[in-house]
Amino acid sequence: TIIDEQGMPLPGVSIIIENTQTGTETDFDGNYSIKAKPENVLIFSFLGLKTVKQTVGKKTTINVSMISDNQLEEVVIVGFGKQSKRTVTDNIASLTSKDLNNIPISNLQGALTGKAAGVQIQQINGKVEGGVKMRIRGVSTISSSQEPLYVIDGMPLINDDESVSDAPMNPLISLNPNDIESIQILKDASSAAIYGARGTNGVVLITTKQGKSGKTKISVNSSYGWSEATNTVKFLNAEQYIELFTEASANSYGADDLWLTEPGGYFDDMANGLDWRTGEVDTDWTDYALVNGSVQDHSFSISGGDEKTVFYVSGAYNNTEGIVRGNSLERYSYRGNLDHKVSDKFRIGLNSSLSKTQISRIGTDNSFSTPLQAIAQSPLNPAYLDDGVTPNNESTIYYNFLMQEYNGSWDVNITRAIMNTFAQYDFTPDLSFRTEIGYDSNNQLDEYFAGSLTESASTNGYADATSIQSDKYNINNYFTYQKSFNTSNLEVVAGMSFEESSRKRQYVAGTGFPSDELQTVESASEITAGSSSRTKYNFLSYFSRATFSLYDKYLLKGSIRYDGSSRFGADNRYGIFPAASVGWILSEEDFLKNSNTVSSLKLRGSYGITGNAGIGNFASLGLYSGNAYNKTSSLSPSQLANSDLKWERTTQVDVGIDFGFLNNKITGEVDYYVKTTNDLLLNEPVPGTSGWSSITRNVGSMQNSGFEFVLNTTNVTTSNFTWNSSLNLSTLKNEVTKLPNGDIVAERNLVREGETISSFYLVEYAGVDPDNGDALFYTNTTNADGTLDKTKTNVYSDAERIVTGNPYPTLMAGFTNNLSYRNFDFSFTFQGEWGASIYNEGGKFQSGNARYEDNQTVDQMNRWQNPGDITDVPQARMYSTNGQQASTRYLEKSDFIRLRNLSLGYTIPRNVTQKFSVDRLRIYFTGVNLLTFTDYTGYDPESTYDNYGNSSIQKGIAFYSAPPAKTFTLGLNIDL
Amino acid sequence: CNDNLNIEPEQYLSTEVVISNSENLSKVLNNAYNDARSSSSYGGSIAIASELIADDGDLWWNGTYVDPGEFIEKAMLSDNGFVESIWMNGYDIINQANIILGNSSVYADEDEKQTAEAEAKFLRAMVYFDLARLFSKPYTNGIQNTQLGVPLVFTAVLDPKNIDYPTRNTLEEVYTQVIADLTDAYDLLPSSNGVYATKYSAAALLARVYLQMGDYTNARDMANEVITNSGASLTNSFSGAFNNDENSEEDLLAWQVTSxxxxxxxxxxxxxxxxxxxxxxxxxxxxxxQHYEIYDDxxxxxxxxxxxxxxxxxxxxxxxxxNIPFIRLAEMYLIRAESNFRLTTTVGDTPVNDINILRNRSTASTFNSVDLDIILMERKRELSFEGFALFDAKRLGNNIGTISYDANQLVLPIPLRETDANTNLEQNPGY
Structure with missing residues (x-):
């Protein structure tokens, strides 16, 4: 009989005779039987428990008590190897498949939200393929890449946004989250420095699932869900619209001017034949733009193996219909992982995956064809013509987005193949050599068509096709030497890595189509544009790491990486990135060893240097590109040379404590870090009088610092009821510490010495003059004593801009609870962010007291009307500016707490399911973004303008940005 | 492995290769025309700014863009995107002209060199002239125009070390430079040059500049030079002058637009x-x-x-x-007529004949005599929507509604990004 720590029988334990393929498994009562010879060794294994080996000998009954793999004995993946969590001296956030499973989100980053301290994950807005920003310990760079390095099974992934529009797409959208076994986020420099020049933004190590020897296991997961927008904003109905705009016109042109309301007037125009006077038309455009979505996710996996070979094969299908009309995603994915021992000394393996993703895209937030811009249309505009089918594009204020769905399409097809193969040879038990070859291929085809009724009417339709082939191959070769002495352990890793990335792109566009049925460029009467291009970059690196522990309590680690990249000038091509860390396991000392309270205690400290090379492939060169005038070739200056360009370097210091109390019922980590980036890579704006707008330079410094706090508690463990909690909190302070050439202003955002990067820089709104309804602003000129003059003025140009808030939260928290009671399991995660603000760039149109004919948010009904009125909304004056200028009027705090996900499951008792040969059958409900608590009045505190998705300075701007989905899912897990 | 780190760009040439070879340099010149044609400059933004800012009821802005809306409201903000792109693209063209002028020694053929330099000067002067007209208070003839113009930059920026932070020159200095460059271009350009600037493009632009300055003698003489010697002729019908794939016979310079x-x-x-x-x-x-009232026939x-x-x-x-006509022969007749009238001369022809030539072409009844008002009204009939409105209003001292022709709000703001990037630049009053 096999029992667990509590003495309960363990069903499903795999038992294998070493070096054979013979094996069995325990039954429901924990019993098993197997035929074996006395010299055989039995291997007992079970997920989450320590594997046990027993020689058979003369015994006929072998009872085993298996103990759990203590959390501190957990193994974490580090770059080029793994390490026991107990002896790790770095700050690494570790997540397992348990944290990710069954969250019905089509992108893997989304499932990580709120789970790791110091990691902010934000999908730009509610479009399904939308870019996701992961910021690990803040933003440590201004103009170069802010994205972490993603490494899957040892292979750096292609992570280039290949969107053909300004709105980024998530490059990892083609990965199936169900295949992930674990994710480690390397946060401090000591852990990330092994990735040298690309470690500054942190490293995300993804490990995919492997089979386990024993009985072949088949798992099936199937779920179906519904979704809707987390929030909508109320706009004026027809009656309110008529009231407000009639008043606005009267204020501008006098009450006698009836151009809006007279027969044949503008309102009649808008209503396109319907009678707005009798309420015949009252269109709620939000209802057309934001729709009910759905999510389907089906996957299966088959895994197993014997002593020599293990395998994992999976297939999955995901179909997400977005909440923004016309936006959807469909993904088919496959994975096959194989690991084989050729001999005791020689191992080979292959991890391969293939996926095909189809996305129906919609316009960027800054296009009339994007659904959410429909909220700008008047409620007097009918959505459709009389036939009820053809979208009304005759009388809408703006292009009617429904036309795009009716008479156009935009489809993206992505095929992605990732292959990793490795061979490992153990020369001696101490010394091994591993070689890894990885290949990542991302092929994308983008096809766009706009028919004869769309914005491309004048050319009788428009179509284009863009094809991208992106390839990356990577070779790692390294030795690992591991030796245990009496009182100490030593591990040394040394090796090299080479990586080459190339990208090819072809594009063709045409106009003039004989019919709207013919939608490919082949049918175009004229080819209006075309191009093809090739580019490449590579990295050559050498690295080494030594880990040493003495008496199993004094820990020491040092690493060094030497990186070269084609991206930098010939004189600055190489960089050296060293790191060191120390640890002291106090709980191993005599004075604590027998403590009943303190079960583990470790002090850590680390220091390291990482780099950032996330700039253009040829950023150091002076470049001219081909162009044309009158179909004759020309050369266009496109980049100023800067041969001094070099790596951006980040130095990070981290001190931390890992603790465990009461037999590790309470565990946690506290960290403080300071991250200083020097030689900031900066696209510095230069005076336009030079003929240039910006150049890439190394200037300036920036610092991020913060506390991170993680607390895991086991609140209840009884045989029927368990309850675990995990809380993480992190603070972040960002400051630009040096900017020699002065401020960089990018519209609303400012980079200034002494301030947080991307701080908002705006004129301060001072409300409304009660006497005349004028919008007022604080002048904020600086007085002689350095204070700001708070005089109010109605002359906008007399008011100075001030720094007022920033787009990054200063405090983030996540709180996860896992409960199980008998066959029920229940878990939920709350997540919160505090300290950030959002500026609504669309505010002047949406909440602009009827300056433009755009529909207005209902709060604009509180406009100033009569002398003495006290309100924040200025007098409505049609076509005349009164408070719509950029100011803090459109800036809002975006603090929020959100019930990020919740799941409730029930597992049918095993004795029932076994009758149908089913090991486990679980039905569950999952919800995402079910509740949001915020004072933010815009669409969503996490939705921002996707046109700025790739801007590193312009952050925290909203512009017709769709809210994320709130999703309800029902699902089924079956294990055979 | 080290060699693997040397990767050459496949879509770009380096600065050194471009400036050391006359063929490549000529392609930079061609690109300067391309940038001049772009929507940020002569492909529309400048003309639209002029037409909308000067509008007093002839036009209405139905569009959704905020920036032109600010023009017609005469309430421009310093972050107006159109204003920024007019400025940025203008200096981009100037820099390319300076690249030609600073490296023209690579031309082996003296004629080619001379033409390239003259075209570069033509383009540079053209841009400075329009920047000065948009970003400065009106020019007044006969006095020193010490009001702020725009910064004059003569050195090509090929290296970040050459970037400087200039202050604004006076308007007088800008006009002096424009006349000097255009005079060189007029002296050195050939009389035919494909779709590019010719001797007579330069003469015609000079006529326009002199007219703006109120220097009617020179304006008249340059217009007369173009009418007499350029070989250009009015199209048979008015519609023939517009919407052409190829330049019409009355184009002295037109921006080439292709599919x-x-x-x-x-x-x-x-x-x-x-x-x-x-x-x-x-x-x-x-x-x-309101607009249709200007037509008398x-x-x-x-x-x-x-x-x-x-x-x-x-x-x-x-x-x-x-193609987008930039200077049509019709404008030369109007300049000659107005200047002759003001100077009471008849160089080339009488004002009434010049006006009637245009009216005949458009099948309008002819006049027996003209006065200044008739000449200016004829100018409006002929040139409406081509970008003359604001510049004529400022030249003639015509108020726009109740707004004085020299009001702050009829001058564009220096773009905010520019005063942010270069604190030496003084903002215009009122912004």
Whole structure:
């Protein structure tokens, strides 16, 4: 009989005779039987428990008590190897498949939200393929890449946004989250420095699932869900619209001017034949733009193996219909992982995956064809013509987005193949050599068509096709030497890595189509544009790491990486990135060893240097590109040379404590870090009088610092009821510490010495003059004593801009609870962010007291009307500016707490399911973004303008940005 | 492995290769024309700014863009995107002209060198002239115009070390430079030069500059030089002067637009109905009833050069891929007529004959005599929607509604990004 720590029988334990393929498994009562010879060794294994080996000998009954793999004995993946969590001296956030499973989100980053301290994950807005920003310990760079390095099974992934529009797409959208076994986020420099020049933004190590020897296991997961927008904003109905705009016109042109309301007037125009006077038309455009979505996710996996070979094969299908009309995603994915021992000394393996993703895209937030811009249309505009089918594009204020769905399409097809193969040879038990070859291929085809009724009417339709082939191959070769002495352990890793990335792109566009049925460029009467291009970059690196522990309590680690990249000038091509860390396991000392309270205690400290090379492939060169005038070739200056360009370097210091109390019922980590980036890579704006707008330079410094706090508690463990909690909190302070050439202003955002990067820089709104309804602003000129003059003025140009808030939260928290009671399991995660603000760039149109004919948010009904009125909304004056200028009027705090996900499951008792040969059958409900608590009045505190998705300075701007989905899912897990 | 780190760009040439070879340098010159044609400059933004800011009821802005809306409201903000792109693209053209002028020693052929330099000067002067007209208070003849102009930059920036932070020159200095460059261009350019600037393009632009300055003698003489010697002639009908794939016989310089240049023609994008390449829904800029009052003869082709696309549009910019006339011979007749009238001379021909030549071409009845008002009204009939409105208002001292012709709000703000990037630049009053 096999029992667990509590003495309960363990069903499903795999038992294998070493070096054979013979094996069995325990039954429901924990019993098993197997035929074996006395010299055989039995291997007992079970997920989450320590594997046990027993020689058979003369015994006929072998009872085993298996103990759990203590959390501190957990193994974490580090770059080029793994390490026991107990002896790790770095700050690494570790997540397992348990944290990710069954969250019905089509992108893997989304499932990580709120789970790791110091990691902010934000999908730009509610479009399904939308870019996701992961910021690990803040933003440590201004103009170069802010994205972490993603490494899957040892292979750096292609992570280039290949969107053909300004709105980024998530490059990892083609990965199936169900295949992930674990994710480690390397946060401090000591852990990330092994990735040298690309470690500054942190490293995300993804490990995919492997089979386990024993009985072949088949798992099936199937779920179906519904979704809707987390929030909508109320706009004026027809009656309110008529009231407000009639008043606005009267204020501008006098009450006698009836151009809006007279027969044949503008309102009649808008209503396109319907009678707005009798309420015949009252269109709620939000209802057309934001729709009910759905999510389907089906996957299966088959895994197993014997002593020599293990395998994992999976297939999955995901179909997400977005909440923004016309936006959807469909993904088919496959994975096959194989690991084989050729001999005791020689191992080979292959991890391969293939996926095909189809996305129906919609316009960027800054296009009339994007659904959410429909909220700008008047409620007097009918959505459709009389036939009820053809979208009304005759009388809408703006292009009617429904036309795009009716008479156009935009489809993206992505095929992605990732292959990793490795061979490992153990020369001696101490010394091994591993070689890894990885290949990542991302092929994308983008096809766009706009028919004869769309914005491309004048050319009788428009179509284009863009094809991208992106390839990356990577070779790692390294030795690992591991030796245990009496009182100490030593591990040394040394090796090299080479990586080459190339990208090819072809594009063709045409106009003039004989019919709207013919939608490919082949049918175009004229080819209006075309191009093809090739580019490449590579990295050559050498690295080494030594880990040493003495008496199993004094820990020491040092690493060094030497990186070269084609991206930098010939004189600055190489960089050296060293790191060191120390640890002291106090709980191993005599004075604590027998403590009943303190079960583990470790002090850590680390220091390291990482780099950032996330700039253009040829950023150091002076470049001219081909162009044309009158179909004759020309050369266009496109980049100023800067041969001094070099790596951006980040130095990070981290001190931390890992603790465990009461037999590790309470565990946690506290960290403080300071991250200083020097030689900031900066696209510095230069005076336009030079003929240039910006150049890439190394200037300036920036610092991020913060506390991170993680607390895991086991609140209840009884045989029927368990309850675990995990809380993480992190603070972040960002400051630009040096900017020699002065401020960089990018519209609303400012980079200034002494301030947080991307701080908002705006004129301060001072409300409304009660006497005349004028919008007022604080002048904020600086007085002689350095204070700001708070005089109010109605002359906008007399008011100075001030720094007022920033787009990054200063405090983030996540709180996860896992409960199980008998066959029920229940878990939920709350997540919160505090300290950030959002500026609504669309505010002047949406909440602009009827300056433009755009529909207005209902709060604009509180406009100033009569002398003495006290309100924040200025007098409505049609076509005349009164408070719509950029100011803090459109800036809002975006603090929020959100019930990020919740799941409730029930597992049918095993004795029932076994009758149908089913090991486990679980039905569950999952919800995402079910509740949001915020004072933010815009669409969503996490939705921002996707046109700025790739801007590193312009952050925290909203512009017709769709809210994320709130999703309800029902699902089924079956294990055979 | 080290060699693997040397990767050459496949879509770009390096600065050294470009400036050391005359063929490549000529392609930079060609690109300067391309940038001049772009929507940010002569492909529309400058003309639209002029027409909308000077509008007093002839036009209406239906469009959704905020920036032109600020023009017609005469309430520009310093972050106006059109204003920024006019400035940025203007200096981009100037820099390319300076690249030619600073490296022209690589031309082996003296004639080629001379032509390239003269074209570069032509383009540079053209841009400075329009920047000065947009970003400065009006020029007054006969006094030193010490009001702020725009920064004059003569050195090509090929290396970040050459970037400097200039202050604004006076308007007088800018005009002096414009005249000097254009005079060189007039002296050195050939009389025919394909679709590029010729001797007579330079003479015609000089006529325009002198007129703006109130120097009627030089304006008259240059206009007369063009009419007499350029070989250009008026098209047979008014419509023949517009919406052409190839330059018409009256174009002294036109910006070339081909089907490869979709959406680079803002005049079309904003003035045309959506069936003709204009923005969706309606013409963003429609022509209101008030405008039609300027036509005195219903047979005048110009009075009928409109079409309906929800609202009324000018037919001048009806063709998305048509060339954009920059200087038409018709303007020279108008300059000569006005200058002769003001100077009471008849160089070339009498004012009444010059005016009647234009009226004949458009099948309008002719005049027996003209006065200044008639000449200026004829100018409006001929040149409406081509970007003259604001500059004529400032030149003639015509107020726009109740706004004085020299008011702060009729001068563009120096772009905010520019005063942010260069604190030496003084902002215009009122911003």
């Amino acid at each position: 490869q240049d979709a959406s680079s023609n803002y005049l079309n994008l904003f003035f045309a109905g959506s069936d003709f390449g204009g923005r969706s829904g309606n013409p963003d800029i429609d022509v209101e009833d 219903s047979n005048d082709q110009r009075a009928n050069f409109f079409y309906e696309a929800k609202y009324w549009c000018t037919t001048k910019w009806q063709y998305q891929f048509g």
